Amino acid sequence: MKNLIKRAAWDIYGAQHVVALTGAGVSTESGIPDFRSPGGLWEKYDPMEFMYERFIANPKRIWEMSLKMKREGDLDMAEAMPNQAHLALSELEAMGYLKCVITQNVDNLHQKAGSSDVIEFHGSLLWGRCIGCGRRYPSDAIDDKIDAGQLPPLCGQCGGILKPDAVFFGEPIPPQALQRSISEARRADVMIVAGTSAVVYPAAELPFIAKRGGGFFSTSVIEPSPNVGAIVIEVNDEPTQLTGKVSDYLILGKVGTVLPEIIAQLRELEREKGTK
Ligand code: APR
Numbered sequence: 001m002k003n004l005i006k007r008a009a010w011d012i013y014g015a016q017h018v019v020a021l022t023g024a025g026v027s028t029e030s031g032i033p034d035f036r037s038p039g040g041l042w043e044k045y046d047p048m049e050f051m052y053e054r055f056i057a058n059p060k061r062i063w064e065m066s067l068k069m070k071r072e073g074d075l076d077m078a079e080a081m082p083n084q085a086h087l088a089l090s091e092l093e094a095m096g097y098l099k100c101v102i103t104q105n106v107d108n109l110h111q112k113a114g115s116s117d118v119i120e121f122h123g124s125l126l127w128g129r130c131i132g133c134g135r136r137y138p139s140d141a142i143d144d145k146i147d148a149g150q151l152p153p154l155c156g157q158c159g160g161i162l163k164p165d166a167v168f169f170g171e172p173i174p175p176q177a178l179q180r181s182i183s184e185a186r187r188a189d190v191m192i193v194a195g196t197s198a199v200v201y202p203a204a205e206l207p208f209i210a211k212r213g214g215g216f217f218s219t220s221v222i223e224p225s226p227n228v229g230a231i232v233i234e235v236n237d238e239p240t241q242l243t244g245k246v247s248d249y250l251i252l253g254k255v256g257t258v259l260p261e262i263i264a265q266l267r268e269l270e271r272e273k274g275t276k
Helices: 002-013 052-057 059-071 084-094 139-147 175-187 203-212 255-273
Strands: 018-022 098-103 118-120 123-130 136-138 162-166 190-194 231-236 249-252
Touching: 002 190, 002 231, 002 249, 002 255, 018 084, 018 175, 018 203, 052 059, 059 162, 084 098, 084 190, 084 255, 098 175, 118 175, 123 139, 136 139, 175 203, 190 203, 203 231, 231 255
Parallel strands: 018 098, 018 190, 098 118, 190 231, 231 249
Antiparallel strands: 123 136, 123 162
């Protein structure tokens, strides 16, 4: 692993535009369970419950489920604190290498760690949104509505139903997040993919775009990729769908250990070679 850490530091040191794609594995060391690992959320809850149609069919039921998940500490976003993985990515940005974090997580921990350019590809659970007029509400304002007996909570502007502002299955990715993520993936000459099983699309397509500028977005109207062939570095505690196919190499380990080690190696390299 030591050699791969050195290799990653070299690749980042030589890069012009580093982008990170993160998943739930980046937040497990903050006490938030991921989805598909043993003991993950989808072992305890049926993911089909989080289909957009199910919410539309019975919003009260989905709000009751999310309250239950909060009570049982499975969705405790407000109290969670960033871990060494989040802090390492924030430091990589401060060092001038990392241009943006594209996250599938809805926990705001990258922002809490100080990352300034975070694309919330699957939305955020720190907000709710009216499915009528689109107005957004911070989660504590929604908690007040629920405490006042409003279940489902309603929009004060149009009376519409509020929905947790995380992307449910079958719901489109927020257009601006999608657009920006595709163009960042295209611009990347190094993409760090950390803590994701890479089985959920279209997020899992982004490493393909970074690698080949291809994939199913290539035929869309988006401008052709300026550079093809980003180096895709995976950091995960198990091989994923990308391993050996799209990623150049996998550093097998805990993100809270590996990412800080890469930063330490990068700083050593800078001492030897000078900062960029
Ligand atoms: N260090 C390294 N890898 C880890 C760690 C850790 N501390 N903890 C977990 N992992 C790995 C797991 O082994 C797994 O490969 O991170 C990956 C997490 O994968 P998933 O649970 O599938 O989470 P994610 O890829 O983010 O899921 C994508 O699916 O359920 C939907 O919308 C939800 O955004 C989510 C999307």
